[in-house]
Structures are given as structure tokens and as C-alpha cells.
Amino acid sequence: MTDKRETKSHADDGAILACSGIERRFGGIVAVTGVDFVIHPKEIFGLVGPNGSGKTTLTNAITGFYPPNVGTVRLAGNDITGTAPHKVAKLGVARTFQNLALFNGMSVLDNILLGRHIHMNPGVLRTALYWWAAQREEIENRKVVEEVIEFLQLESIRHEMVDGLPIGLKKRVELARALVAEPQMLILDEPMAGMNQEEKGYMSRFILDARAERGVSVLLIEHHMDVIIGICDRMLALNYGEMIASGIPREVVKDPRVIEAYVGGAHD
Amino acid sequence: MFYRLSGVHHANYVSDSRIFKVPADRNLAVFVLLFGLAAPFIVPSLYLNSYMLPWLIWTAAALGLNLVTGWAGQLHLGYAAVMAVGAYASIHAARFGIPWEFALIIGGLASSVIGSLFAFAALRVKGLYLALTTLAMQFVMDWVLTHSPAITGGSHASLQSPTLALLGQDITSDTGYYYVAFGWCVLVTIFMLNLKRTGLGRALVAVREKDFAAAILGVNSFYYKILAFATSSFIAGVSGALLVATFFFLAAPEQFSVAVSIQVLAMVIVGGLGSIIGSYMGVALILLVPGIVNGLVSGSSQSLGMQINVETLAHIPNAVYGALIVIILLIEPLGLGKLYGNIRDYLMVWPFDQLRK
Numbered sequence: 001m002t003d004k005r006e007t008k009s010h011a012d013d014g015a016i017l018a019c020s021g022i023e024r025r026f027g028g029i030v031a032v033t034g035v036d037f038v039i040h041p042k043e044i045f046g047l048v049g050p051n052g053s054g055k056t057t058l059t060n061a062i063t064g065f066y067p068p069n070v071g072t073v074r075l076a077g078n079d080i081t082g083t084a085p086h087k088v089a090k091l092g093v094a095r096t097f098q099n100l101a102l103f104n105g106m107s108v109l110d111n112i113l114l115g116r117h118i119h120m121n122p123g124v125l126r127t128a129l130y131w132w133a134a135q136r137e138e139i140e141n142r143k144v145v146e147e148v149i150e151f152l153q154l155e156s157i158r159h160e161m162v163d164g165l166p167i168g169l170k171k172r173v174e175l176a177r178a179l180v181a182e183p184q185m186l187i188l189d190e191p192m193a194g195m196n197q198e199e200k201g202y203m204s205r206f207i208l209d210a211r212a213e214r215g216v217s218v219l220l221i222e223h224h225m226d227v228i229i230g231i232c233d234r235m236l237a238l239n240y241g242e243m244i245a246s247g248i249p250r251e252v253v254k255d256p257r258v259i260e261a262y263v264g265g266a267h268d
Numbered sequence: 269m270f271y272r273l274s275g276v277h278h279a280n281y282v283s284d285s286r287i288f289k290v291p292a293d294r295n296l297a298v299f300v301l302l303f304g305l306a307a308p309f310i311v312p313s314l315y316l317n318s319y320m321l322p323w324l325i326w327t328a329a330a331l332g333l334n335l336v337t338g339w340a341g342q343l344h345l346g347y348a349a350v351m352a353v354g355a356y357a358s359i360h361a362a363r364f365g366i367p368w369e370f371a372l373i374i375g376g377l378a379s380s381v382i383g384s385l386f387a388f389a390a391l392r393v394k395g396l397y398l399a400l401t402t403l404a405m406q407f408v409m410d411w412v413l414t415h416s417p418a419i420t421g422g423s424h425a426s427l428q429s430p431t432l433a434l435l436g437q438d439i440t441s442d443t444g445y446y447y448v449a450f451g452w453c454v455l456v457t458i459f460m461l462n463l464k465r466t467g468l469g470r471a472l473v474a475v476r477e478k479d480f481a482a483a484i485l486g487v488n489s490f491y492y493k494i495l496a497f498a499t500s501s502f503i504a505g506v507s508g509a510l511l512v513a514t515f516f517f518l519a520a521p522e523q524f525s526v527a528v529s530i531q532v533l534a535m536v537i538v539g540g541l542g543s544i545i546g547s548y549m550g551v552a553l554i555l556l557v558p559g560i561v562n563g564l565v566s567g568s569s570q571s572l573g574m575q576i577n578v579e580t581l582a583h584i585p586n587a588v589y590g591a592l593i594v595i596i597l598l599i600e601p602l603g604l605g606k607l608y609g610n611i612r613d614y615l616m617v618w619p620f621d622q623l624r625k
Contacts (some may be wrong), residue, residue: 088484095484128462135285
């Protein structure tokens with residue numbers, strides 16, 4: 001078997017994110033294989049699949065945590081395959097995590113300010129000479145953060161510690177932290193897990209507004225099909241690490257293979 | 269009560285990012301600073317030089333260790349070795365005729381280089397393994413110091429520190445020594461206070477809490493761990509040099525042995541990881557309490573007319589001091605700084621303590 005696969009670079013023109021032939025193995029287990037998709041600017045792209053179908057692995061392959069064994073990832077035309085996560089962040093990819101990755105022991109404000117890290121230039125001397133070397137930068141970035149805090153309606157909790165917040169708010173803080181980085185590409189890994197209908201509604205609205213007001217492209221991983229159908233422009237369904245369907249959500253969810261993957265086939 | 273938030277409104281981001289947002293905290297800090305400045309005229313010189321001076325220098329050193337252990341979350345058991353590097357480098361530089369201002373910086377930089385070597389271990393291993401690696405490096409450094417006559421003069425020798433001189437002024441008086449220590453401690457404290465509100469401090473905490481989440485925000489944990497070790501080592505080096513120049517006057521390898529490393533770590537942990545005021549309190553407890561307990565025990569036994577034999581008398585302070593550490597950490601695992609914080613938070617809403625904090 002050859003590890004070289006044809007890459008479809010001609011289809012990437014103008015795409016924010018283009019993955020072609022992505023494969024990632026862990027030992028003998030093939031977690032993701034042969035995944036091709038393209039996300040266009042200002043598109044909300046859904047990614048669904050049963051548990052263990054490789055959604056998060058695919059995300060990790062894009063963001064550099066587990067570089068793909070085969071295939072390429074292009075961000076706005078530039079090859080970012082295998083780039084270290086902190087460099088991927090600097091290139092304009094922000095993400096949230098399935099099971100939350102806020103920094104405990106820090107306030108909501110400090111957590112969100114960390115999202116501005118790639119736009120700041122912290123250093124030892126600048127810290128020592130705060131009043132002359134760091135204050136202006138801190139204040140300028142604080143202003144950007146406050147815009148997002150207002151946008152996501154987090155004003156009342158900005159000085160609270162993140163440890164004590166309910167999960168719905170934590171997810172919102174994490175979204176805020178990703179948004180302040182002003183990314184081209186925002187990857188949301190199950191932002192609505194564990195939320196009730198009302199919170200889901202809020203979150204969907206925030207995602208739509210983020211695209212409308214800030215022009216981000218979104219890769220949205222979700223299990224809630226109503227959300228996917230409601231806000232995604234296009235979507236991709238994975239099962240056992242392989243693409244089983246892609247296209248417009250209303251059509252994809254009718255695909256017999258998607259139905260079988262989610263609710264099981266008839267045993268007769 | 270004393271600490272009140274009512275009526276304190278921050279109307280702009282500059283005022284909201286002040287170091288002391290509560291007026292009482294600011295007043296307390298100003299009072300402590302003024303007391304520190306006036307201390308040579310108030311405190312008898314015996315107390316000034318045998319208690320306050322070492323307290324200030326060890327606090328500066330403990331704050332440096334707090335940077336790497338409390339902020340960046342890297343356990344460091346070889347801190348005294350790094351201090352030794354700074355002390356010996358500075359003294360040799362000063363003996364060579366380099367002005368003390370530069371000698372101190374040379375000491376700090378030499379420590380930074382050696383301390384960054386510790387960091388390379390930190391990049392490979394975590395937690396207990398890192399603790400063991402740094403401990404091993406402390407032993408290596410001990411061995412190097414006792415076996416290099418060129419640096420230390422050999423295992424039982426000590427190295428005379430040349431007279432301290434700063435800004436063209438020879439410093440030989442007790443007051444002078446005290447002000448040098450005080451100035452250094454204030455500088456380090458200001459740096460640490462600023463660290464709490466800048467991107468550097470946030471990045472270090474991010475590396476400590478969740479390095480994968482830090483990475484996706486663009487924080488290069490490799491770089492920030494090295495930076496934390498280098499900065500803390502610089503503080504260690506200058507503190508070590510000042511300790512010899514203003515307190516010991518002689519440098520000897522056993523002043524920076526493994527026991528000292530553990531003692532500094534104890535100061536930081538008892539004081540509270542990541543707490544600045546806690547470091548002051550932790551150093552005071554570890555450094556000064558044994559002497560105070562000793563005085564109390566011998567004083568009270570004399571006044572009560574009890575006959576306590578010498579060995580018991582020597583062991584009681586150690587036992588009390590050990591028990592104190594255990595009790596404090598049982599009451600509040602985050603140390604004295606957190607205990608102080610709890611009292612402050614309680615007083616903030618007193619007498620309406622049923623209010624949500």
C-alpha cells in the first residue's frame with residue numbers, strides 16, 4: 001500500500017481550510033482515513049459522526065496535536081500539515097475543546113485575555129517596566145476583550161474565577177477566548193454538549209452572530225442534529241474514520257448510511 | 269471592615285488593572301514600604317541585621333522560586349545550587365575588579381545560564397521526575413563546588429567577599445547593608461506584582477494549568493518554561509550574591525547545600541504557591557520562628573524555674589516549628605498567603621458575612 005494520495009489542490013482555490021486525504025493512525029488503529037473537505041470563507045461547516053468516528057482526531061490533525069500520517073492540511077492556501085499547535089494558532093486557527101480547557105485558578109477576564117496572546121508580545125523586561133513598556137499593550141488588548149465580553153454577554157462574571165462557573169457559561173467563556181484571537185478559522189468541538197434547549201439556542205445565535213459580525217469560518221462538531229441542520233451551510237458525516245456523506249445538511253441527514261450509523265440498520 | 273469595596277468604582281481599564289484595587293491594600297502596602305524605609309531608625313541594629321536583612325533577601329529568593337514553581341508549575345529542588353552560582357560568579361567578578369553593579373548582573377546572568385540547563389530537563393520530564401532531576405543537579409553542583417579549588421577554594425575553604433560598593437559608595441554600615449537588601453526585595457516584589465497583570469504571567473499560568481490548551485492559544489510552552497527558569501535563576505543569582513555580600517561576608521559551599529534548597533521550597537509552599545505576600549510570610553515563618561520559639565522556651569523555663577536539660581531545650585523549638593508547618597498546611601493547603609486572603613475576604617463584607625463573596 002502506498003502512502004501517497006492524489007491531492008486535489010485545484011479545488012482549494014479561495015478556501016479557508018482544505019483537507020485532502022487525511023489519515024491518522026494510532027498503532028494499528030486507523031482513526032481517520034481518506035477525509036477530504038473544503039471550507040469556504042464565512043461558511044459554517046458541520047462535522048458529525050457517532051462516538052469514536054474520528055471527529056476529534058480530525059480536529060487534532062488540523063491543529064497539529066496529532067499530525068496526519070497521510071494527507072495535507074491547507075489554511076488559506078498555505079500548507080500547515082504537521083505544524084506545531086502554537087504555530088497553527090498564530091496562523092489564525094482557534095479552537096475550543098470537547099471537555100473544556102479553561103485555566104482554573106484564573107478569572108474569566110484573564111482566561112479571555114490569554115486568547116489575545118498571539119497579538120501580544122510579553123517579555124520579562126516589559127513586565128518589569130510595566131508602566132512604560134506593557135501598560136498600553138495590555139489596555140489595548142483589554143478593549144478588544146471587552147468587545148467580545150459584551151458580545152457574548154459575560155459582563156457580570158468577568159472577575160469571577162472560572163472554576164465555579166456552570167458548564168454553559170464555561171463553554172461561552174471558551175468561545176470568547178477563541179473569538180478574541182480574531183481567527184480566520186474557528187473550530188468548535190461540541191460547544192453544546194450537556195446544554196439544554198435554551199442554552200443551545202443562545203449558543204447557536206452566538207455562532208451565527210460571530211460569523212456575521214466578525215467574518216469567521218466555522219468548523220462545528222456537534223451531536224445535536226437540529227443545530228447542524230439549523231445553522232450549518234454544509235456538513236460532513238464520518239463513521240469509523242471514513243467519510244460517509246457530505247453536502248447540504250438536509251440531504252445528508254436523509255442519507256441511508258448516515259441514518260444507519262446513527263440509529264442502526266434494520267435487522268432482518 | 270478595613271478592606272472595603274463599597275464606593276470603589278473603576279471607570280477605566282488603567283484603574284481596573286492597578287496592582288492594588290482595594291484602597292486598604294494600597295494603604296497597607298504604602299505603610300509597609302514606609303516602615304521598611306524607616307526601619308534602620310526604629311529597629312535596633314541587632315534585629316535589623318540578623319532578622320530583617322536575611323528575611324528580605326530570602327524573600328527575594330523565595331519569590332524567584334515562586335515564579336518557577338508557583339507560576340509556571342515546575343517543581344525545583346535545586347534552587348540553592350543556582351543561588352550558589354550567582355554568589356560565586358559575583359564574588360569572583362568583584363575580586364577581579366569589576367564594579368559591584370556589574371558583578372551582581374554577571375552573577376545573575378551566570379545563574380540564568382546554569383538555571384536554564386535545569387530547564388532543559390524540565391522540558392523532557394514532569395512532576396516528580398522533574399523534582400528528582402533538579403535534585404540530582406543540586407548534588408552535581410554541590411560536588412563541583414567542593415571539588416573545584418579554583419571556584420570555592422576547596423571543600424572546607426570559604427571565599428572572602430570584597431567590600432560591597434554601589435554607585436561609587438563603599439557600603440560597610442549596617443544601615444547600608446539593610447538598604448541594599450531592602451531595595452533588591454522591593455524590585456523583585458514589584459516585578460512579581462506586575463507579573464500578575466501581564467501577558468507573561470498569564471502565559472506562565474497557562475503552561476502550568478493545561479499545556480495543550482496553552483498551545484492552541486499560541487503559547488509556546490517550551491519557550492515559556494525556559495523563560496521561567498532563566499528569570500527565576502537570575503533572581504536567585506543576585507539574591508545569592510547579595511546574601512554573601514551583605515550577610516555572610518564569606519561564601520562557602522555548605523551555605524547552598526541541598527538542605528537550603530528544600531528550605532526555600534518549604535518557604536514557598538508554606539507561604540503559598542503563587543502568592544507574593546505569602547512568600548514574605550513563609551520566609552518569616554521558616555527563617556525566624558525557630559529563633560523566636562527558642563527564646564520563648566528558654567525564657568519561660570527560666571522564669572518558671574524549671575530545669576530542662578540542654579538536649580530537650582534544643583529539640584523543643586524544632587518540634588514546635590515542624591508542628592506549626594504541618595498545622596498551617598492542614599488548615600490551608602494553599603499556605604499563609606491564602607490564610608491572609610481568607611481573613612481579608614471575610615473582613616471585606618463584615619459584618620454582612622452572609623453576603624455572597
